[in-house]
Amino acid sequence: MISLHTNISTMTGLAALRATQDSLVATQETMSSGYRVSGARDDATYWSVATTMRVDLDSIGAVQDALGLGASMVDTAYDGMSAVEGVVSRVKSLIVSAQDSSVDREALQKEIAEAQSAIASIAEAASFAGVNWLDTNIDDLHEADASKRISLVPASIVRGSDGRIDLSTIGLDISEVSLFNGDGGGILQAEERSPKTIGGLRFVSASTETGYTTDGPFRAAVGAHQDFAFDGPVTFGTGDTMSFTLTLGAEDSGDPALPPPYEPGVPLHVVIDRALVDSVLPSAGGVIDTRDDFVDVLRVAVGAPVWVMPREETDSDGEVTEFIRLVDRELSGTDGASMRVSNFTTTTATSGGLGNTGIHYGQTGSSLTVDFEPFRVYRGMVISFDFTSYTNLRSFVIDRATVNEALGKDDGMVQTSEDMVMVLDSIMGAIPNLSIETEGDDFKFVMDRAANRDAASGSGIFVSAVEVSSGPLYDFGILDIDVAAKPEMIESYLTVVDKMHRDVSTAAARLGALKERIAMQDSFLDGLSNTLRGGIAQLVDADMEEESARLRALQAREELGLQALSLTNTSDRAIRQLFAA
Incomplete structure (x- = not known):
């Protein structure tokens, strides 16, 4: 058409x-x-996914910027710490040289002073963008809140299955790397965190570089014994004899902690005659001329159940008195520890000082009172010690969690003897027959004598091998060292600076590890960014x-x-x- x-x-x-x-x-x-998909009208699904991925890519870019800033801060601190490590090592070598009394300590101190100035200036200069981790000013550094003590560097973002974005961070505890802090607590400063006597569990000793020993309080047992002042010589003729009865191991009926019945002890009958003397002293002609000769004779006469030993006492005028001591070796088979000499008779003109005695009980270590002092267990501090009761040794540990759990606190403070008893009960409560009690402002360990009747060497309470993880703790800093003015401190200086050097090396290693982690994280984020860009390109390019x-x-x-x-x-x-x- x-x-x-x-x-x-x-x-x-x-x-x-x-x-x-x-x-x-x-x-x-x-x-x-x-873009193949430049808007939602082109492909709503692909555009939505790509838009989300672009947001993540922008966020990663922001994280990388922050990570770069953190890397610069870590690099600055690491370089400063590495420099300080070398100078501290130099100080240590100078202190070693100062141990030689023939060297010029004044000259050495001048070198040390230069090193001290270098350490202080390096720490002060290790600042980036106004942040300095080596020279800090944080109140109560080691106990400060995490918001003040922990420095966080953004590390990555993670989008969960629910669409939420979480920011992961890399944290550094500044208390682990601070060399100097405003109110103390830095690695190179006097250490304020000492638990001191740990509530009385260790001794104070001015003779050690730490001010404390690894030994603690104890209640040692003492065996039963009898002393005789020698008044010889003693001459044994052909028919002469000397005899007596040693009663060993009778229980102490006067001990209020020991319920009846009481073992009466085991008698040991001792006879000394000319034949015995001649067997011990073949050339003496029956004469026991000295205290040491009498000791030798008595050792043979009494045998294994008793130790026989010489001892002396000197009075204020310088006069020496010789004694013979008989000691119960506690081989009688009874739980008691005691000795008594009875039924003494002799046909000799002199007795050598031997004679009848009253009963002597050995000292039983069934309780130990400890002078309590308040103390604090700081973060990361671990206290270990050995506890021996009635020959049974056990090892224990106290840390901050132990204290806080036992007392319902969060500050690690053990303020009173009641607190100390609660802490010790929480870790030692399973020891058979042991109770821990307060005694006024102090506390004590008590063994139940009714459940365990062992006496003398079978008893005893000892605290030993006391160690604190943060030791040695010291009351001077590296800037206080002066080998010329205080030569008596050189050994202590060396011990402490050696620990400081180890701590600085550990801090440098920690910063180095953080530096490497940031580098790895940055590399990962680069790869992740490339992956996201590729994914976006597949969707919309x-x-x-x-x-x-x-x-x-x-x-x-x-x-x-x-x-x-x-x-x-x-x-x-x-x-x-x-x-x-």
């Missing part, structure tokens, strides 16, 4: 040309922007080769469309001319 009013071919060609031109514009926009080929194809189609439209218009004019003719 041919119409003068409507050219169907032209309309069709024009529609085709418009579609081609729309596609051409879209392709040109794609090539211009580089245009394939420029494909789009270029499409553009050329659409341009060719546009040209053909124009030509086709021109033809349809030519046909229309021919028909109009025909009818006009």
